[in-house]
Structure formats: structure tokens, C-alpha cells
Amino acid sequence: MADLSCKIAGIDSLNPFWLASAPPTDKKYNVVRAFEAGWGGVVWKTLGIDPPVINVSSRYGAHHDQNRRLLGINNIELISDRPLVVNLQEIRECRKEYPDHVIIGSMMAPIEERVWKDLAQQIAESGVHGIELNLGCPHGMCERGMGSAIGQVPEMVEQVTRWVKDAVDIPVFTKLTPNITNILWSAEAAYKGGADAVSLINTVNSIISVDIDNMIPEPVVDGKGTHGGYCGSAVKPIALNMIAEIARTPETKNLEISGIGGITTWKDAVEFMALGSNAVQVCTAAMIYGFRVVDDLIDGMSQWMDDKGYTSVEQFTRAAVPQVADWNELNMNYDTKAVINTDNCIECGRCHIACEDTSHQAITMTDKPEGGRVFEVVDEECVGCNLCYHICPVPDCITMEPVKTDKPPMTWPEHPLNPMRAAAE
Amino acid sequence: MTILQAKQAQKSGANHSVADSHTDDGFSDLHPAYSTLQAMAESNRCLYCYDAPCVTACPTSIDIPSFIRKISTANPDGAAKTILSANIMGGTCARACPTEVLCEEACVRNVAEDTAVEIGSLQRFAVDHLMARDLPHPFKRAPETGKQIAIIGAGPAGLSCAHRAAMLGHDVTVFEAKAKPGGLNEYGLAAYKMTDDFAQREVEFLLGIGGIRIEYGKALGTDINLQALKDSYDAVFVGVGLGSTNNLGLKGEEFPGVDDAIKFIEQLRQTEPKSDMPVGNNVIVIGGGNTAIDAAVQAKRLGAGEVTLVYRRGPENMSATEFEQDLAKTNGVVVRYWAKPVAIKANGKLMGMSFEKTELDASGKLVGTGETFDIPADQILKAIGQKIKPDDLAGMEITGGKIIVDDTYQTTAPGVFAGGDCIKSGEDLTVQSVEDGKQAAIAIDAFLKTASA
Ligand SMILES: Cc1cc2nc3c(=O)[nH]c(=O)nc-3n(C[C@H](O)[C@H](O)[C@H](O)COP(=O)(O)OP(=O)(O)OC[C@H]3O[C@@H](n4cnc5c(N)ncnc54)[C@H](O)[C@@H]3O)c2cc1C
Ligand SMILES: Cc1cc2nc3c(=O)[nH]c(=O)nc-3n(C[C@H](O)[C@H](O)[C@H](O)COP(=O)(O)O)c2cc1C
Ligand code: SF4
Ligand code: SF4
Ligand code: SF4
Numbered sequence: 001m002a003d004l005s006c007k008i009a010g011i012d013s014l015n016p017f018w019l020a021s022a023p024p025t026d027k028k029y030n031v032v033r034a035f036e037a038g039w040g041g042v043v044w045k046t047l048g049i050d051p052p053v054i055n056v057s058s059r060y061g062a063h064h065d066q067n068r069r070l071l072g073i074n075n076i077e078l079i080s081d082r083p084l085v086v087n088l089q090e091i092r093e094c095r096k097e098y099p100d101h102v103i104i105g106s107m108m109a110p111i112e113e114r115v116w117k118d119l120a121q122q123i124a125e126s127g128v129h130g131i132e133l134n135l136g137c138p139h140g141m142c143e144r145g146m147g148s149a150i151g152q153v154p155e156m157v158e159q160v161t162r163w164v165k166d167a168v169d170i171p172v173f174t175k176l177t178p179n180i181t182n183i184l185w186s187a188e189a190a191y192k193g194g195a196d197a198v199s200l201i202n203t204v205n206s207i208i209s210v211d212i213d214n215m216i217p218e219p220v221v222d223g224k225g226t227h228g229g230y231c232g233s234a235v236k237p238i239a240l241n242m243i244a245e246i247a248r249t250p251e252t253k254n255l256e257i258s259g260i261g262g263i264t265t266w267k268d269a270v271e272f273m274a275l276g277s278n279a280v281q282v283c284t285a286a287m288i289y290g291f292r293v294v295d296d297l298i299d300g301m302s303q304w305m306d307d308k309g310y311t312s313v314e315q316f317t318r319a320a321v322p323q324v325a326d327w328n329e330l331n332m333n334y335d336t337k338a339v340i341n342t343d344n345c346i347e348c349g350r351c352h353i354a355c356e357d358t359s360h361q362a363i364t365m366t367d368k369p370e371g372g373r374v375f376e377v378v379d380e381e382c383v384g385c386n387l388c389y390h391i392c393p394v395p396d397c398i399t400m401e402p403v404k405t406d407k408p409p410m411t412w413p414e415h416p417l418n419p420m421r422a423a424a425e
Numbered sequence: 426m427t428i429l430q431a432k433q434a435q436k437s438g439a440n441h442s443v444a445d446s447h448t449d450d451g452f453s454d455l456h457p458a459y460s461t462l463q464a465m466a467e468s469n470r471c472l473y474c475y476d477a478p479c480v481t482a483c484p485t486s487i488d489i490p491s492f493i494r495k496i497s498t499a500n501p502d503g504a505a506k507t508i509l510s511a512n513i514m515g516g517t518c519a520r521a522c523p524t525e526v527l528c529e530e531a532c533v534r535n536v537a538e539d540t541a542v543e544i545g546s547l548q549r550f551a552v553d554h555l556m557a558r559d560l561p562h563p564f565k566r567a568p569e570t571g572k573q574i575a576i577i578g579a580g581p582a583g584l585s586c587a588h589r590a591a592m593l594g595h596d597v598t599v600f601e602a603k604a605k606p607g608g609l610n611e612y613g614l615a616a617y618k619m620t621d622d623f624a625q626r627e628v629e630f631l632l633g634i635g636g637i638r639i640e641y642g643k644a645l646g647t648d649i650n651l652q653a654l655k656d657s658y659d660a661v662f663v664g665v666g667l668g669s670t671n672n673l674g675l676k677g678e679e680f681p682g683v684d685d686a687i688k689f690i691e692q693l694r695q696t697e698p699k700s701d702m703p704v705g706n707n708v709i710v711i712g713g714g715n716t717a718i719d720a721a722v723q724a725k726r727l728g729a730g731e732v733t734l735v736y737r738r739g740p741e742n743m744s745a746t747e748f749e750q751d752l753a754k755t756n757g758v759v760v761r762y763w764a765k766p767v768a769i770k771a772n773g774k775l776m777g778m779s780f781e782k783t784e785l786d787a788s789g790k791l792v793g794t795g796e797t798f799d800i801p802a803d804q805i806l807k808a809i810g811q812k813i814k815p816d817d818l819a820g821m822e823i824t825g826g827k828i829i830v831d832d833t834y835q836t837t838a839p840g841v842f843a844g845g846d847c848i849k850s851g852e853d854l855t856v857q858s859v860e861d862g863k864q865a866a867i868a869i870d871a872f873l874k875t876a877s878a
Binding site for chain 1: 461465473498503
């Protein structure tokens with residue numbers, strides 16, 4: 001069993017798996033169960049100033065696949081709906097009973113210096129390891145000038161981060177919203193404000209589905225619906241890109257990152273860390289399966305580390321970042337072709353129709369004299385797009401094989417057909 | 426099964442027999458191993474239930490949802506460890522368990538869809554994946570306790586007990602009467618369930634924990650006795666199984682060609698290639714349990730012309746599961762119910778058997794109707810039950826043909842524990858014996874701690 005301990009923003013954690021600020025971390029009862037199940041830390045459900053918010057009934061919508069497996073959920077919940085003192089008391093108790101586990105206090109407030117500082121200090125006094133600033137909630141709270149209403153304005157992100165940094169002497173995580181045009185602007189603002197780390201992503205603004213019998217967006221609250229925050233495995237690619245951008249851009253690359261967004265399996269977690277996360281947070285997967293999903297995260301990651309010969313998580317953290325490039329840095333002389341392994345082919349015909357209708361007419365379908373059909377790639381037509389490879393229902397039936405070439409690597413800026421190149425010379 | 430799965434099954438079956446030495450002998454895998462694609466598809470059918478009924482139905486309480494989830498997240502070795510931590514013979518159980526009356530019967534997927542998750546096949550996929558890799562043994566031993574445990578019998582109960590005891594830090598010596606370990610895994614389970622010498626490969630894997638020594642050709646009651654063991658070991662575990670078989674009580678039972686089904690299977694299991702194993706042309710099997718079915722099916726697969734299984738009651742009374750009964754029929758075994766053997770017919774050589782039809786009388790008692798019929802046979806296989814050999818077990822009290830144990834698996838002889846088929850726990854199944862051995866080791870550990878405290 002590999003050593004999964006890690007450090008983020010100077011905080012030591014038993015493992016890189018924390019529960020994100022959300023209903024799973026709403027109260028002591030849940031947090032105790034989470035620690036017992038094996039989670040290394042929690043970010044407590046976001047705290048605000050009293051009086052506590054009031055939630056509506058009917059709160060989640062769902063995006064299922066055809067097997068009723070949840071790909072994503074969206075929610076219209078607000079922040080903690082329990083009094084601040086109750087939350088702080090429970091945090092104190094959990095810190096005392098579980099001294100080796102990490103607790104981060106998440107907070108949000110209107111854009112007023114005194115309010116942010118007061119609240120941050122009260123939370124810090126409860127003994128948390130750090131504070132996370134929720135600047136991301138894309139529903140409800142933003143209509144009150146909080147959450148994403150702050151997170152979408154880089155100047156405010158910097159301001160709020162600085163306020164809290166000045167007020168407390170524990171690490172500060174600025175939690176970013178993906179509902180912006182360029183994540184680097186808010187990440188850089190957090191950095192300038194003094195953030196020890198950024199956490200991302202919060203939920204993606206969304207309408208998940210419509211009740212077409214009654215013509216109401218879901219989830220339905222007495223005849224109406226509103227946009228909510230989308231999360232779960234469907235948002236993972238959005239999160240991965242934003243994390244990679246922060247990790248590879250000179251202005252932001254020194255920020256530590258708490259990666260969030262759709263992490264469901266140990267492999268997802270490895271990917272988040274390889275692209276720049278120092279640790280990760282999970283919400284939806286725990287909501288779907290219960291806290292026991294951490295078992296697969298821990299066991300799978302450590303099994304994989306043993307297989308690869310890694311003895312600490314730092315050894316693969318950010319390992320994929322150097323390979324993330326701009327499109328303009330890609331080699332135009334690289335070429336791959338689809339190869340169909342006919343032994344594995346079940347003759348479903350899907351690669352053919354996908355390529356025939358929507359790509360490059362590079363897969364032929366021929367009747368066999370003895371019955372059945374044979375599918376073959378026309379090398380001259382195949383552009384190596386990967387479409388057939390991805391849609392084939394049988395793993396390893398279609399592979400993409402690099403074509404041997406003597407041509408040296410050449411990028412688009414260097415390419416003879418690039419009109420801009422001629423202009424530059 | 427989807428068409429895709431079926432086709433893959435066919436393919437993997439075909440691939441298998443090419444690599445397999447028993448190509449056309451009828452003894453290749455009964456359920457061919459899953460391909461990765463099949464494992465992926467089937468693992469995704471599991472709902473990852475909480476407090477899952479399948480776990481409750483498994484005598485060893487394997488955490489089924491967790492191991493299946495690990496398969497679906499491409500962590501089959503982690504899945505195997507989850508399985509083996511509860512059941513060190515998870516590989517044999519995946520092949521031999523009557524899953525249709527255990528975990529798979531309890532699967533919630535039966536409720537609305539009538540098709541359980543194929544837990545056994547997934548279990549085999551994971552364990553085989555781990556065993557195919559040349560990795561260090563997955564479990565570590567606790568610090569040595571200096572305690573010595575003697576185990577009688579290297580069957581599933583004895584070996585499971587040995588593994589857990591070694592894991593808990595004790596030193597184990599196993600005394601086995603036969604020349605090979607595995608008990609009925611090696612000598613009893615049907616050949617098409619245990620292909621490629623799996624029983625021996627599994628024992629080798631199990632012994633990888635260290636701290637276990639096996640002495641072969643050492644039988645309790647003949648070469649060693651209980652008192653001597655009690656004197657030189659801190660605790661003793663008895664897992665001798667059921668050493669003898671029931672007789673029909675008919676004249677001519679010693680006639681050549683009248684055999685115990687168990688002996689027949691044992692001989693078949695040890696014969697390679699299987700085609701060297703002699704079999705009659707007209708074979709009669711007497712009995713209604715899985716042993717009878719196994720003997721009949723294997724006789725048929727060896728090339729017997731007619732195999733007739735005769736059982737004295739109806740199909741619903743058979744202890745063989747529905748799946749096993751169907752297996753007999755699809756293999757061309759003729760099954761005759763409601764008849765009991767009354768005479769063995771011989772004339773210099775074995776000629777056949779006479780039967781009397783049976784029925785239930787008004788009080789529900791099984792009685793002969795007086796009507797008889799003959800079936801010709803040159804081989805008769807008796808599968809009418811096994812029992813313990815009390816002579817070997819002097820020093821322990823026995824009742825109803827089973828060694829008496831308390832709820833810590835301790836026999837009436839202090840410091841002597843027992844488990845497996847020789848005690849009355851659950852059904853006489855491999856998986857139950859593994860559970861008995863594991864629990865007995867845990868009980869022995871507690872016993873040794875209190876003894877030394
Ligand atoms: C033909 C047949 C088919 C079966 N098929 C299945 C099946 O498909 N699935 C299933 O779950 N179960 C099956 N079973 C039942 C299963 O095999 C047993 O429940 C299980 O093997 C019992 O384990 P055990 O360790 O108690 O005894 P055994 O497996 O019988 O092992 C006992 C060991 O002790 C040794 N021994 C005996 N006496 C002595 C002595 N005096 N001194 C030293 N060593 C001794 C024996 O040589 C043997 O190695 C089958 C049984 C039979 C007979
Ligand atoms: C019901 C629900 C409530 C949430 N509440 C909060 C919150 O109070 N504060 C916060 O920072 N994020 C909140 N989130 C966002 C999560 O912390 C997380 O950033 C997001 O769900 C993406 O991770 P996931 O895909 O693992 O769920 C909430 C998410 C859900 C589903
Ligand atoms: S999960 Fe179901 S039972 Fe529990 S609060 Fe929500 S709606 Fe009610
Ligand atoms: S998609 Fe795959 S399985 Fe289907 S025809 Fe093409 S190669 Fe064969
Ligand atoms: S009952 Fe069936 S679906 Fe549920 S965990 Fe067990 S195998 Fe999976």
C-alpha cells in the first residue's frame with residue numbers, strides 16, 4: 001500500500017481526498033461518518049452571517065445516461081441553513097475528536113470588508129486548518145451579490161482574498177467559479193490577493209432538463225424552476241482544462257490547487273493531480289454512492305502507484321503539466337491511422353456509418369461470401385481523427401497506430417501553407 | 426446476456442480451448458472466463474447496493490459491491506484483495522459455488538429484471554487477474570506470536586484456517602493424509618469446474634503468506650493421535666471432511682464395476698489426459714445430490730453411451746440445485762425419479778440393476794410400489810451420501826454424524842477446534858468450509874490470547 005499522505009497550502013493530510021463544501025459536510029454527524037469511512041479532510045458546508053438562509057423544497061435535477069446512471073446533477077441549494085454558532089461548535093468538536101483529519105471552513109459574505117474579516121476570524125477561532133472563500137455559487141446567492149457575483153469580477157476576487165488574508169493567519173483557499181470567460185483572470189486575482197491555494201471548480205451554471213408535460217424547467221418548485229449549479233462526472237473535462245491552464249501559465253503556476261469537479265474514481269483523481277492539483281475534493285460521487293466511495297479512491301490510487309513504482313503522491317503531481325501545450329506547438333507532421341482488429345470486431349457497423357456520414361469516408365463495409373460483413377480502413381482517406389476508435393463498443397478493437405515518417409516535427413507557425421508565416425518572414 | 430456478450434463468450438471460449446490442453450475432451454471450463462469487455466459490461470450492471478443482500482447471502486461475507494466497483498474502475502487487483510481478505514479461496518469459490526442459491530439468488534437485479542449480476546464470474550475475473558501476475562502475496566503476517574497450531578486436513582477448511590492463523594502471527598503445521606493438498610478442491614469438484622490445475626495453483630498462492638508447513642501422508646488416527654498433538658501444540662484444528670461413504674446394503678456391492686461416485690471422480694481428477702480414464706458403456710448413478718450429478722455428467726463427457734441417474738424421490742426433493750439438474754439433462758443424462766435400487770445383477774460380470782418404483786404413502790412416508798424394472802449397466806456409481814470416519818476422531822464427541830462444536834468452533838476436547846464438512850455449520854460447501862476455517866482461526870487466536878493472559 002503506497003503512502004498517500006500529501007501537503008497542500010502547508011497543511012498535512014492523511015490522503016489527498018477531501019469532501020467538498022456541500023451537503024455531505026453540512027454537520028458533525030456527516031463529517032464523523034466521512035472521517036470514519038477514510039476521507040482525509042472536509043471543507044465544511046459554506047458558512048454565512050446569521051440569520052441562516054432558508055432553502056426551497058425540490059432542490060436537485062439530474063442528467064442520466066440511458067441506463068439511469070447519473071452523469072451529473074444540478075442543485076439550487078444555498079449555503080448552510082444552520083446557525084453559525086452551531087456550525088462552529090460542531091467544527092470545534094470534530095477538530096478535537098479527529099485531530100489528524102483536515103477541516104477547512106468555507107465562507108461567503110456580501111462585499112463588505114468588515115463582514116468578511118469578522119466572519120473569517122470567527123471561523124478561524126474554531127480551530128480550522130484553513131479557510132476557503134466560496135466565490136462560485138451560481139444560483140440564489142449570486143442574486144444577493146455573493147458567490148459567483150463576486151467570483152466573476154477579478155478585482156473583487158483579489159479584494160476579498162486580501163481582506164481574509166489580512167484578517168487570519170491560517171492558509172486561505174480561494175474557490176473559483178467556472179462561469180467566466182477566462183479562468184486565468186480570476187486565478188491571477190486570487191494570487192495577487194495572497195491566496196495560498198485556489199480550489200476549483202465550483203458548479204457550472206445550468207438548466208438540466210425541462211418537464212415537457214408541464215413546460216417547467218427542473219427541478220420544479222411549485223410551477224417554476226431556476227438555473228442551478230451543475231456537477232458530477234459530466235463536468236470533469238471543464239475542471240481539468242481550467243486546472244491545467246492555471247498550472248502551466250507563468251503568472252499563476254505558483255498557486256497550489258485543490259482540484260474539484262466530477263471526481264468519481266481513483267483514476268479521475270490521478271488525472272486531476274497529474275494536471276496540477278496538489279489534492280482533490282469530491283462532492284457528487286459521495287452524494288450518489290455514500291462516503292464508502294473513498295475506499296475505491298484510496299485503494300485504486302495506491303494500487304496504481306505500486307504498479308507504477310511511485311512511493312509518494314508528489315512524484316506524479318503535475319507530471320502531465322509539461323505536456324500540455326498550445327495548439328500552435330503541436331507537430332503537424334504527426335500522423336495516425338485507425339486499424340481495425342477484425343478478430344475482435346462484432347460487426348455492428350457503427351464505425352462505418354460514423355466515418356461515412358460525418359468524417360472522411362475512410363471505413364468500407366463489404367459483405368463476406370460466407371455471410372456477415374467486414375470493415376476495413378482506407379488508409380489514404382483516414383485522417384486519424386479517433387472518432388471510430390471512440391465509438392467502437394469493443395475496447396481495443398480499433399486502435400490508432402502512428403505512421404512512421406522521416407519528416408521532422410513541424411508546427412503550424414513553421415508550416416509552409418501558413419499565410420501568417422509568410423507575413424512574419 | 427446481450428448479443429455482444431454472447432459473442433464474446435463464444436470467442437473467449439474458443440480462444441480458451443486453443444490454449445487449453447483439454448481441447449475436445451469435454452473437460453474445458455464449464456463457465457469460460459470473462460474477457461475484459463465482459464467484465465466491464467457486467468460490473469456496470471451492479472448497483473453498488475448499500476448493506477447489500479448479496480453480501481448477506483455469501484457465507485464468507487465478501488464485500489461484493491466494493492469488489493465489483495473496483496472492477497468497473499479498472500482496479501481488478503484491488504477487487505481481488507477485497508475478495509481474498511474475506512475468502513482466501515475466492516478463486517475456487519468463484520468456480521464451484523452454487524451461486525444460484527447463494528449471492529446471485531439474493532441480487533436485487535433479480536427483482537425487476539430476473540437476471541442477477543453474475544457475481545461468480547466477476548469474482549473469478551478479479552482473482553485470476555491477480556493470480557496471473559507475479560506479485561508478492563497480498564497479505565502481511567502480524568508479528569510472530571510464537572504459538573504453534575496443528576491443523577488436520579489440507580482441505581478448504583484446514584487451509585483457510587492455516588492462512589488466517591498465519592496472518593495472525595501463529596506458526597502452523599498441517600497434517601494431511603493424502604499426497605496432495607486441497608481436499609475435495611483437488612479430488613472432488615468436477616473437472617470442468619477446476620481446469621488448468623487450479624486447485625494446486627491456489628494452494629501455492631495461499632501458502633505465499635508464509636508460516637505454514639504441510640506434512641503429507643500423515644493421518645490422524647493412524648500416524649498421529651490427538652493427545653500427542655495437544656501435548657506439543659498450543660491449539661489444534663480438525664478439518665478432515667467426510668472420509669467415508671454410505672452403502673446401498675445390497676448383495677454384490679463389492680463387485681467390480683460397482684464404485685463410489687467420489688472415488689470415480691477422484692480418479693478422474695487425477696487422470697491426464699482425461700481420455701485415459703476408463704468409463705462404462707451403460708452407467709447407472711444412484712443419488713440426488715450434486716455428487717450424483719457431477720458423476721453422471723462427467724461419465725457422459727468421458728464417452729459413456731447411456732448414463733441413467735436414478736433418484737428415489739422427485740426433482741423438487743433433490744439436493745442438487747436446479748442449475749445442476751439442468752446441466753445433467755443438457756449433457757444427455759437420463760434422469761429417473763421415484764425408484765430405488767433393489768438388486769445388483771451380475772453374471773460373471775456386472776449386468777445391471779433392478780429397481781422398485783417408489784411413492785409416498787398417505788402418511789408421507791417413502792414406500793415401494795412393488796412394481797420393478799431393470800436397467801442394464803456395466804458400471805454403477807453410488808452417490809448416496811458421505812459421513813465422517815469416527816474411528817479417526819477419538820477424543821471428540823460426535824452427534825448426528827458430525828463433530829460437536831460450540832459457537833467458537835471448539836470441540837468437546839479443550840483447545841481442539843473443528844470446521845468444514847465434519848461439523849454442522851451451514852451446507853456442506855467449499856465456501857462454508859472456508860468460512861469455518863477463517864472463523865475458527867479467529868476463535869483460536871482469541872483462545873490463545875486468553876490462555877496466555
Ligand atoms: C463430488 C463432490 C462435488 C462437490 N462439488 C461441490 C461444488 O461444486 N461446490 C461446492 O461448494 N461444494 C462442493 N462439494 C462440497 C465441498 O467439496 C466440501 O464441502 C468441501 O471440500 C469441504 O471442505 P473440508 O475442508 O471440510 O473437507 P475436504 O475437502 O474433504 O478436505 C479434508 C482433508 O482432510 C484430509 N483428511 C481426511 N481425514 C484425515 C485424517 N484422518 N488425517 C489427516 N488428514 C485427513 C483429506 O485428505 C482432505 O485433504 C462437493 C463435494 C463432493 C464430494
Ligand atoms: C447540493 C450541492 C450544494 C453545494 N453547496 C456548496 C457550498 O455551499 N459551497 C461551495 O463552495 N460549493 C458548494 N457546492 C459545490 C461543490 O463543493 C463542488 O465544487 C461541485 O459540486 C463540483 O464537484 P463534484 O463534481 O465532485 O460535485 C455544492 C454542490 C452541490 C451538489
Ligand atoms: S433523500 Fe429522499 S428521503 Fe432523504 S430527504 Fe431527500 S427526498 Fe427525502
Ligand atoms: S465499431 Fe468496432 S465492432 Fe463495430 S463494426 Fe466497427 S470495428 Fe467492428
Ligand atoms: S445485490 Fe446485485 S446489484 Fe446489489 S450490490 Fe449485490 S451484486 Fe450488485
